[in-house]
Amino acid sequence: MTWVVKHPATGETIGSLQETPPAxxxxxxxxxxxxxxxxxxxxxxxxxxxxxxxxxxxxxxxxxxxxxxxxxxxxxxxxxxxxxxxxxxxxxxxxxxxxxxxxxxxxxxxxxxxxxxxxxxxxxxxxxxxxxxxxxxxxxxxxxxxxxxxxxxxxxxxxxxxxxxxxxxxxxxxxxxxxxxxxxxxxxxxxxxxxxxxxxxxxxxxxxxxxxxxxxxxxxxxxxxxxxxxxxxGGKDPMIVFADANLERAVNAAVWGAFSNSGQVCMSVERIYVQRPVYDEFVTRLAQAAECLRQGNDPDDDLGSMTFPTQLNIVASHVKQALEQGARLLTGEHPDTWQEGWMFLKPMIVTNVTQDMDIMQEETFGPVLPVMPFDTEEEAIQLANDSRFGLSASVWTSDIGRGKRVVSRLVTGNAVINDLIITIANPHLPYGGVKEGGLGAYHxxxxxxxxxxxxxVMVDSGRWNREVHWFPYAGKFLPFANLVRSFWGRSRNWPGFLRSYLQLLSLSRTADRQASKPLMPTHDKQLHS
Known part of the structure; x- marks a missing residue:
C-alpha cells in the first residue's frame, strides 16, 4: 500500500513510500x-x-x-x-x-x-x-x-x-x-x-x-x-537552581532545555525548582528570555512546530488542569485559544504550581515549563525524586561540591551540574533511565x-584426574576449614593456606592412586570370604 506523508505543520505532501504488510x-x-x-x-x-x-x-x-x-x-x-x-x-x-x-x-x-x-x-x-x-x-x-x-x-x-x-x-x-x-x-x-x-x-x-x-x-x-x-x-526531568548559581546561564539553559524541539525531548527540562531568595528574579528573566524566541520554519528561527498532533491534547490537558487549580500562565497562550490544526505552540511558563499537579508529575512533552520555589537542599532533593520517572536531572550552583552531593542523592540515570541534556551526546557515557525512565542502557x-x-570462560589444562573439591570428601573438611581461616579470616596466613591446600592436593592424589588399582572381581571376593 502506498503511504502519503505530509508535513506536520503545513499539511503539505512531502513524499510517499510503500508500507510493509505484517504478512x-x-x-x-x-x-x-x-x-x-x-x-x-x-x-x-x-x-x-x-x-x-x-x-x-x-x-x-x-x-x-x-x-x-x-x-x-x-x-x-x-x-x-x-x-x-x-x-x-x-x-x-x-x-x-x-x-x-x-x-x-x-x-x-x-x-x-x-x-x-x-x-x-x-x-x-x-x-x-x-x-x-x-x-x-x-x-x-x-x-x-x-x-x-x-x-x-x-x-x-x-x-x-x-x-x-x-x-x-x-x-x-x-x-x-x-x-x-x-x-x-x-x-x-x-x-x-x-x-x-x-x-x-x-x-x-x-x-x-x-x-x-x-x-x-x-x-x-x-x-x-x-x-x-x-x-x-519517558522523563520528567527536574532542574534544581540554587541561590548561588549563575542565574544568567541557568535561565539561558532552562529556555533551551525546555523549549528546544518544542519540548519534545525525553530529556527536556519539564520542571524547575528555584531556591526562594532568587525565585522572583529567575522567573522574571525566564519569561523575558522565552518571549525573545523566534518561531517558524527558517534556519535562523529558534523554535519549530510540534510533530504529532495528538500530543497537543496531552499538553492542553496538563496546562488547563494546572490553571484550573490555581496556577498562572506567565507566557504563551491558553489552550482554549489555540487555533484548530495550528502546530506552532508558543513557549508556556507556568508558575504557582504544586507538586501534585499533572504538569509536575506526568510527562508533558511540549513547550511547557512549570516553576516552583524551594527553601532547603533537602527539600529540593525530595521534590526532584518525587516522580515515577528517572531519566535525567540537572543541578545549578557555584559550589561544585554541593552539586556533586545533590547529584549523588538523585534517583536518575543521567545528571549534569551547571548544564543539561548533554550526557546523551557524550558517547563515552552509558545512556539509560531508572524507574519508568527505562531499562538497560546503550552508548x-x-x-x-x-x-x-x-x-x-575458564580453562584448565586437563592434566590432573580430579580437583581438590571433587569427590571423595573423606578427610577434606578440616583442611578446607583451615584454608578458609587462613585466606579469608581476620589476617592472611599464607603458610597456613599453603599447608591446607597441599593436604587437600595430597588427599586427591591418594584418591587417584586408589582409583587406578584394578577392582577385585565379585566372585573372587566371595571365595575369599
Whole structure:
C-alpha cells in the first residue's frame, strides 16, 4: 500500500513510500538470519569499514538529511543538524574507535584457589536485533542503536515511527550507499500492527525508544519468551537552581532545555525548582528570555512546530488542569485559544504550581515549563525524586561540591551540574533511565556489549584426574576449614593456606592412586570370604 506523508505543520505532501504488510514479517526475519551467518563471522574491523563508509555518506548527504528531518518533524534545520546529524556522526566515530577494545575477548583474573586455571570473557553477537524508534529524534534514535548492534555482529530490522517514516527511507538509502551487504539492515515501514507482528516474531533482542505505555506492552510480550530488551522511555526531568548559581546561564539553559524541539525531548527540562531568595528574579528573566524566541520554519528561527498532533491534547490537558487549580500562565497562550490544526505552540511558563499537579508529575512533552520555589537542599532533593520517572536531572550552583552531593542523592540515570541534556551526546557515557525512565542502557562500551552474548570462560589444562573439591570428601573438611581461616579470616596466613591446600592436593592424589588399582572381581571376593 502506498503511504502519503505530509508535513506536520503545513499539511503539505512531502513524499510517499510503500508500507510493509505484517504478512512479510517472516520474510524479513528469514533474510536477516541468512545475512547473519556471514556478517557475524566478519572480523570487527571489517564491520567497522562499513560503518565508516556510513559516516562519510552521512556527512556527504548532510543537507538532504537535515531537510528530510525538518520536513518530517517540524524542527528547525539547525536543530536537526546539531542534535541529529552531528550526534550520529560522533556516535559512529566513537564506535569505530572503541569497538575493537569493547568487543575483544578480555582476560580476567582467576582466584588463587583455582591454581593452574585461566579465565576470560568473550562477546558474541545475539542474532537478529529489532530496533523500534520514535518520532521526536527519528534519525539519531534509530541510527545509533542500529550502528551499535551492527558493530557487535548482529543483523537488524528497524521499524521507524509511522509519524516520521521518510527518515526511515532515508536511513535505508544511506546504508545502501555505504555498501552494506543485503539483509544486514532492513527497514520495515508501518504502524502498530506491524510493530506488534515484529515483536511477536521473536527477535533475539529488542531495543525500543518511546512511551512508557508501549514499552510496558513490549516488555510483557518479550517476557513470554525471555527476549532481552533495552527500553528507553519517558522523563520528567527536574532542574534544581540554587541561590548561588549563575542565574544568567541557568535561565539561558532552562529556555533551551525546555523549549528546544518544542519540548519534545525525553530529556527536556519539564520542571524547575528555584531556591526562594532568587525565585522572583529567575522567573522574571525566564519569561523575558522565552518571549525573545523566534518561531517558524527558517534556519535562523529558534523554535519549530510540534510533530504529532495528538500530543497537543496531552499538553492542553496538563496546562488547563494546572490553571484550573490555581496556577498562572506567565507566557504563551491558553489552550482554549489555540487555533484548530495550528502546530506552532508558543513557549508556556507556568508558575504557582504544586507538586501534585499533572504538569509536575506526568510527562508533558511540549513547550511547557512549570516553576516552583524551594527553601532547603533537602527539600529540593525530595521534590526532584518525587516522580515515577528517572531519566535525567540537572543541578545549578557555584559550589561544585554541593552539586556533586545533590547529584549523588538523585534517583536518575543521567545528571549534569551547571548544564543539561548533554550526557546523551557524550558517547563515552552509558545512556539509560531508572524507574519508568527505562531499562538497560546503550552508548559507551556497554552499548555495543549489550547487543552481545557475554560468555564467561575458564580453562584448565586437563592434566590432573580430579580437583581438590571433587569427590571423595573423606578427610577434606578440616583442611578446607583451615584454608578458609587462613585466606579469608581476620589476617592472611599464607603458610597456613599453603599447608591446607597441599593436604587437600595430597588427599586427591591418594584418591587417584586408589582409583587406578584394578577392582577385585565379585566372585573372587566371595571365595575369599
Amino acid at each position: 512479510k514479517v517472516n520474510d524479513l526475519y528469514r533474510e536477516a538470519k541468512e545475512a547473519f551467518a556471514a556478517w557475524s563471522r566478519l572480523p570487527v574491523r571489517k564491520r567497522l569499514n562499513y560503518l565508516r563508509a556510513l559516516r562519510l555518506a552521512i556527512v556527504e548527504d548532510m543537507e538532504d538529511i537535515v531537510r528530510v528531518i525538518s520536513q518530517s518533524t517540524g524542527k528547525i534545520p539547525t536543530e536537526a543538524l546539531v542534535t541529529e546529524v552531528m550526534a550520529v556522526a560522533e556516535a559512529i566515530l566513537h564506535i569505530e574507535k572503541r569497538a575493537p577494545h569493547a568487543l575483544k575477548t578480555k582476560k580476567v583474573k582467576t582466584p588463587i584457589t583455582f591454581i593452574g586455571k585461566t579465565s576470560y570473557v568473550e562477546y558474541k553477537p545475539r542474532g537478529v536485533v529489532l530496533v523500534l524508534s520514535p518520532w521526536n529524534f527519528p534519525f539519531q534514535l534509530s541510527a545509533i542503536p542500529v550502528a551499535e548492534a551492527l558493530a557487535g555482529g548482529n543483523t537488524v530490522i528497524l521499524k521507524p515511527s509511522e509519524i516520521s517514516p521518510l527518515v526511515g527511507v532515508l536511513i535505508e538509502a544511506l546504508f545502501a550507499k555505504a555498501g552494506f551487504p543485503k539483509g544486514v539492515l532492513q527497514v520495515a515501514h508501518g504502524g502498530k500492527e506491524l510493530g506488534t507482528a515484529l515483536v511477536r516474531a521473536k527477535p533475539d533482542y529488542i531495543h525500543f525508544t518511546g512511551s512508557v505505555r508501549t514499552g510496558k506492552i513490549i516488555q510483557a510480550e518479550a517476557a513470554k519468551h525471555l527476549i532481552p530488551t533495552t527500553l528507553e522511555l 559507551a562500551d556497554i552499548g555495543m556489549q549489550t547487543f552481545c552474548v557475554r560468555t564467561s
